[in-house]
Amino acid sequence: MISGVHDIYYNVKDMKRAVEFYTKTLNMTVSWESDHWSSLDCGGVMIGLHWTEGSDVPSFPRDSHGAQCGGTLTLKSDDVSKDRKILEDAGANILGEVDADWGHMLVFEDLDGNVLKLQNAKY
Numbered sequence: 001m002i003s004g005v006h007d008i009y010y011n012v013k014d015m016k017r018a019v020e021f022y023t024k025t026l027n028m029t030v031s032w033e034s035d036h037w038s039s040l041d042c043g044g045v046m047i048g049l050h051w052t053e054g055s056d057v058p059s060f061p062r063d064s065h066g067a068q069c070g071g072t073l074t075l076k077s078d079d080v081s082k083d084r085k086i087l088e089d090a091g092a093n094i095l096g097e098v099d100a101d102w103g104h105m106l107v108f109e110d111l112d113g114n115v116l117k118l119q120n121a122k123y
Contacts, residue, residue, distance in 0.1 A: 007039065008073055009048030010114040011057045018049050021111050025090040026075065047073065057112040064096025066107045067115040077118040080104040084118075 012018035019038050022028045028040040028047060038049040061068035077083045080097070084106055088094065093109040103121035110116060 005045070007046035007048040008071070009050050010073075010110070010112070011052050012049045012110075012112045012114075013052050013054060013056055014112075015049060015051045017111060021090060021092075022047065022049065025086060025092070042075070057114065059113060062095060062109075062115050064098075064107060066095070066117055072115050072117055074105075074117040074119050077104075077106075077120050080106050080118050080120050087118075 010018075015033075015035060015038060019030060019033065019040070022040050023030060026042070028042045030038060031041050031046065032039040036051045036053075040047045040049065060070065066072045081104075084094065084097070087106075087108055091111055093113075095107040095109060095115070097106045098104070102123060103119055105120075106118040108116055108118070
């Protein structure tokens with residue numbers, strides 16, 4: 001039977017560039033890597049990066065709230081505004097940001113157009 005989550009993964013066009021973005025910008029650590037697959041540790045949750053063999057990652061509908069299909073990885077942040085600057089400096093595309101009574105959230109794309117979120121939630 002199911003005993004837990006193994007990983008959540010995103011497709012990437014350039015593995016080396018993606019690993020650098022996820023480790024240096026998003027502060028994840030490499031657990032295992034090859035030319036076709038990299039496993040990254042994000043606070044005990046495994047994030048996978050799967051190489052597209054150089055093909056572009058297909059686009060899908062998205063807006064300032066995030067992806068309109070599939071799932072979205074939401075990362076915890078202690079300071080969304082500070083992290084926004086780090087993401088922008090690394091080349092991430094910001095899709096939207098909201099500061100509400102439940103918390104502060106930033107929606108962005110990684111360098112391959114995959115949608116992720118940062119959130120500092122009050123719950």
